Amino acid sequence: MGLLLGGIVVVAPIWWFFGVAAAVKAAVAVAIVMVVLSLITAISSAGDERKKEEARRQEAEAEAARAIVRAKWEARRQELLETAIRAWGEETALRLRAREVKLGDTEDMVRFAFGEPEAIDEKVLKTKTKRTFKYQALGGRGYAVKIHLDDGEVVGWEK
Numbered sequence: 001m002g003l004l005l006g007g008i009v010v011v012a013p014i015w016w017f018f019g020v021a022a023a024v025k026a027a028v029a030v031a032i033v034m035v036v037l038s039l040i041t042a043i044s045s046a047g048d049e050r051k052k053e054e055a056r057r058q059e060a061e062a063e064a065a066r067a068i069v070r071a072k073w074e075a076r077r078q079e080l081l082e083t084a085i086r087a088w089g090e091e092t093a094l095r096l097r098a099r100e101v102k103l104g105d106t107e108d109m110v111r112f113a114f115g116e117p118e119a120i121d122e123k124v125l126k127t128k129t130k131r132t133f134k135y136q137a138l139g140g141r142g143y144a145v146k147i148h149l150d151d152g153e154v155v156g157w158e159k
Helices: 014-018 020-088 090-097 107-114
Strands: 003-005 008-010 119-124 129-137 143-150 153-158
Touching (some): 020 107, 107 129, 107 153
Antiparallel strands (some): 119 129
């Protein structure tokens, strides 16, 4: 037989030892402590909500910035494609835009298709210059794409 105070069962009721007034005071004190704890929890969760809202706002701003960069890049890419069409024709320009090179393509065509190489190996011989354009580094294990050129023309590749 005990008294339930704020979810805690007191084995020997307080009022047995200290009277009813003390038991009421103890119950009120426990209730006040529980209210304070619930307020602290509510304030803490409100702070968490503010942090979450701030994180959502920052992510939205970052996504808007990424969208602007994508739009600018796409406009530049379209401009480059139009230049490539004028230089090499539509079929070749579209093939290169899809990153498809073929034997005989020029160094400029490779740069249009893949961009600037991450690394270039070059050997200058008596009769020609051999270059290997390397793209997509594999973390110390070589490159995913290597395009071999002799005197500025594609002679082979490795993917």
